[in-house]
Amino acid sequence: MAVRPGLAGVLAPTHGHLGTVGFMLSMVMGVAFWMMPRPGGMRQTGYEAVTFALLQAGMAARVVGEPWWRLTGDPMPHALFAVSGALTFAATVSFALAMSRRFVTVEAIRAAARPPRHARAAGLAPDGPYSATSMTFVPASVSPSLRPSGSVKTRTSSMMPSTAAAISAGM
Numbered sequence: 001m002a003v004r005p006g007l008a009g010v011l012a013p014t015h016g017h018l019g020t021v022g023f024m025l026s027m028v029m030g031v032a033f034w035m036m037p038r039p040g041g042m043r044q045t046g047y048e049a050v051t052f053a054l055l056q057a058g059m060a061a062r063v064v065g066e067p068w069w070r071l072t073g074d075p076m077p078h079a080l081f082a083v084s085g086a087l088t089f090a091a092t093v094s095f096a097l098a099m100s101r102r103f104v105t106v107e108a109i110r111a112a113a114r115p116p117r118h119a120r121a122a123g124l125a126p127d128g129p130y131s132a133t134s135m136t137f138v139p140a141s142v143s144p145s146l147r148p149s150g151s152v153k154t155r156t157s158s159m160m161p162s163t164a165a166a167i168s169a170g171m
Contacts, residue, residue, distance in 0.1 A: 058087030
């Protein structure tokens with residue numbers, strides 16, 4: 001801006017947009033791709049590359065199109081400015097698709113952990129990862145629909161002293 005102070009009004013919105021939307025989207029998407037769990041060790045290099053390319057192309061189109069459009073008002077830079085928004089939106093959709101594949105429901109985890117029904121019925125496999133020999137305890141307060149299948153030892157309130165007994169015993 002020191003060279004041509006008259007361009008400050010033209011470049012300021014682009015600078016602000018790149019500093020907020022461009023940087024923040026890149027940061028949030030990059031950290032999410034890095035930190036969100038990958039069920040089964042899945043790799044999403046295609047989604048990561050497409051999201052990154054679309055976002056960066058959108059930001060680059062904005063850097064060129066917006067100031068040019070603000071200076072001249074021509075339709076060509078306005079179209080480039082509009083394309084930058086479409087590319088940024090496409091990057092957001094690509095990111096949302098990639099993240100949606102990383103969310104796994106409890107039912108999907110149970111289904112993956114259990115052998116097929118016919119193998120269990122034939123006695124070829126234990127009844128899920130929690131067989132009768134498992135030492136995994138599930139508190140009695142856990143809803144039966146959330147408990148793992150199979151023979152699981154359940155810790156009930158009868159195994160623990162009640163509050164009244166604990167108080168009277170001086171615990």
